[in-house]
Amino acid sequence: MQRHQVLIIDGYNVIRNNKRYAGLGLDFEGGAGWNKAREALVNDAAYFVQGNYERCTVVFDGAGNPDSAGEPSKKAGIDIIFSPSGVSADSVIENLAHEAREQGLEVVVVSSDFTIQSTVYGGGVTRMSAAGFGMDSEILEQEWRENSQTERPKNTIAGRLDKDTLSKLNAIVHGD
Numbered sequence: 001m002q003r004h005q006v007l008i009i010d011g012y013n014v015i016r017n018n019k020r021y022a023g024l025g026l027d028f029e030g031g032a033g034w035n036k037a038r039e040a041l042v043n044d045a046a047y048f049v050q051g052n053y054e055r056c057t058v059v060f061d062g063a064g065n066p067d068s069a070g071e072p073s074k075k076a077g078i079d080i081i082f083s084p085s086g087v088s089a090d091s092v093i094e095n096l097a098h099e100a101r102e103q104g105l106e107v108v109v110v111s112s113d114f115t116i117q118s119t120v121y122g123g124g125v126t127r128m129s130a131a132g133f134g135m136d137s138e139i140l141e142q143e144w145r146e147n148s149q150t151e152r153p154k155n156t157i158a159g160r161l162d163k164d165t166l167s168k169l170n171a172i173v174h175g176d
Contacts, residue, residue: 008093009045010089018134041058042076049078063087068083070083070087097109106124109125110127
């Protein structure tokens with residue numbers, strides 16, 4: 001029986017607490033590289049959830065942005081939310097976790113933030129650390145690279161025929 005799980009990721013917490021994204025040349029003070037880090041995280045989330053979760057939401061803190069309306073967008077099957085102006089990502093994560101639990105879904109929240117841990121990790125919500133998510137993502141990426149580089153034999157009809165039959169077919173095709 002397939003489990004009905006949702007994954008909620010505390011976006012900036014994972015980026016800040018994970019060496020996987022720190023290597024992207026981030027300038028935390030000046031803001032350069034944030035788009036690259038967010039994109040890498042969303043890509044990792046898309047690969048991570050395949051076959052394991054019904055849905056995934058990555059929440060970024062937009063509380064300090066007066067233009068942030070908190071409207072979700074979708075990329076690679078992942079819901080992306082910048083919290084509305086004046087509302088913390090933590091509050092959005094709490095609400096998403098609560099709503100999913102109300103729907104009878106199992107919830108996994110990825111964050112190393114103590115506040116999130118203390119507020120949402122009760123009542124059936126499971127936690128995954130930012131570092132754990134990063135390590136699992138690295139393992140999945142390595143497995144993908146190894147599998148994509150492995151030469152797979154072509155599965156053709158000619159490859160499944162015995163030599164005599166293949167010879168006769170070639171003669172017919174080439175008019176021999």
